[in-house]
Amino acid sequence: MKRLAGWYGGRSLRSRLAMLTAAAVAVAIALSALACWFIVRDRLYGQVRQTLSDTRPPGGPNGVSLSCEPTAAAALAGANKVGTHPFPNRFDVQYVKAGDDVCFPYGAERIIRTDPSDLSATGVSIRDGSYSDGTPALVKRSPAQVQSGPNVKSYTVLIAVPVDTVQSSLQQLALLLAGVAALGVVGAGVTGRLVARSALKPVDQLTNAVEHIARTEEVGTTIPVRGDDELARLSSSFNSMSTALANSRERQIRLIADAGHELRTPLTSLRTNVDLLIRSNDTGRPLPEATRTKLLGNMKAQMQELTVLIGDLLQLSRPETSRPEREHTVVALHEIVHRAVERARLRGPGLQFALVVDPWYVRGDGPGLERAVINLLDNAVKYSPPGGTVQLALQDGRLTVRDHGPGIPPDELQYVFDRFWRSPSSRQLPGSGLGLSIVAQAVQDAGGEVSLGPAQDGGPGTVATVRLPGQATAP
Known part of the structure; x- marks a missing residue:
């Protein structure tokens, strides 16, 4: 059994499907053939039994001539016939009586083998029997009164019909079936093979696509989808997965390329300053104290810029999908806003902050949301004019941050949340171009949405709007 299971398990899916199809058809045909054979057998034997049941003994109780001599049986055994057969070419008749010889009508042709139960038969019945030569037959037995001289004798009359032709027909039918x-x-095996080949064609295409990706690492390969069955759903799922992998790789490549480009500038400046300090030491010509202090200050600022850039990259290295629910907790957004404003005051000491903050509780990642609010305020501080005002409001889950700076041109609004994108007019300002990307990711993780646009009152500046689902009271 184990060997058979191992042999079956080692076959291809196409072969196994063809084998299962052939096996199912074979079972169905076998059951149908058996049912057909039994039905035909019952019908044929039923017709013989019905004909035999309708047959009556010849000549009536007093009108039959019997030969009860022992030589009668011998004559029959020698195939000697006398007279006319009472049932030509159809039935054979004989009479049996306890203690007497078997009696035959004149013209009888064959001897019916008697059974001990024939002598005690009291009613009409049909049994399986045979002739003396072994030919199978159905035998009807019934009581009969026969006039013999002045006396009336009781006999059991046997009427037999051969069924060898029925059995021969059934054997031929069995061979035919x-x-x-x-x-x-x-x-069924051939058809199952063809059906399996046609039905599993999408699987072959899927296998070829997977092998192609594994061999060439070219993600994004898709296969055609036909129909709406399970294989079509599998093909669609594979295409979606392949497209998602291609998009993920493209984002990774773009992130690496952009990060390399952004890191090149501060690293080049650092290397230039370090080379200048080393050259001054090697030549024995120390730099003036003011120049040296300026160089060290620039190096410190560049190191800080690198630190911020690397932190932003780590923040964005997470998948662009929502965090699992188990990592989300209930967060007091109004408290986060107050902490972010305190940090923003330190970065913009000459600015005014107008606050309207109502309680609002959301479910999300607390540190990520705090980083998002800080980034929005950093942008507002960066682009606000000296002595300007930053307006911040949190009402009914809607957080708005407005500055009164130069604003963003309408044709650039579609790029503001792209990684490393910076407006040409603000590239001289510090920053990595990742702040708003971090905002968008944190807000999306919390199930909200963020937008950036011009002020609604037509005045100068930009308004950032964040909408987060939540409630005004602590759960």
Whole structure:
């Protein structure tokens, strides 16, 4: 059994499907053939029994001539016939009586083998029997009164009909059904093979696509989808997965390229300053104290810029999908806003902050949301004019941050949340171009949405709007 299971398990899916199809068809044909054979057998034997039941003994109780001599049986055994057969070519009749010889009507042709139960038969019945030469037959037995001289004797009359032709027909039918079943199984195997090849064609395409990706690492390969069955759903799922992998790789490549580009400038400046300090030491010509202090200050600022850039990159290295629910907690957004404003005051000491903050509780990542609010305020501080005002409001889950700076041109609004994108007019200002990308990711993780646009009152500046689902009271 284990060997058979191992042999079956080692076959291809196409072969196993063809084998299962052939096996199912074989079972169905075998059951149908058996049912057909039994039905035909019952019908044929039923017709013989019905005909035999309708047959009456010849000549009536007093009108039959019997030969009860021992030589009668011998004559029959020698195939000698006398007279006319009472049932030509159909039935054979004989009479039996306890203690007497078997009696035959004149013209009888064959001897019916008697059974001990025939002598005690009281009613009409039909049993399986045979002739003396072994030919199978159905035998009807019934009581009969026969006039013999002045006396009336009781006999059991046996009427038999051969069923060898019925059995021969059933054997031929069995051979015919076996041949049809064999042809059906072979045809089912061939058809199952063709059906399996056609049905599993999408699987072959999927396998080829997976092998191609594994060999060439070219993600994004798709296969055609036909229909709406399970294989079509599998193909669609594979295409979606392949497209998602391609997009993920493209984002990774773009992130690496952009990060390399952004890191090149501060690293080049650092290397230039370090080379200048080393050259001054090697030549024995120390730099003036003011120049040296300025160089060290620039190096410190560049190191801080690198630190911020690397932190932003780490923040964005997370997948662009929502965090699992188990990492989200209930966060008091109004408290986060107050902490972010305190930090923003330190970065813009000459600015005014107008606050309207109502309680609002959301479910999300607390540090990520705090980083998002800080980035929005940093942008507002960076682009606000000296002595300007930053307006911040949190009402009914809607957080708005407005500055009164130069604003963003309308044709650039579609790029503000892209990684490393910076407006041409603000590239001289410090920053990595990742702040708003971090804002968008944190807000999306919390199930909210963020937008950036011009002030609604037509005045100068830009308004950042964040909408987060939550409630005004602590849960």
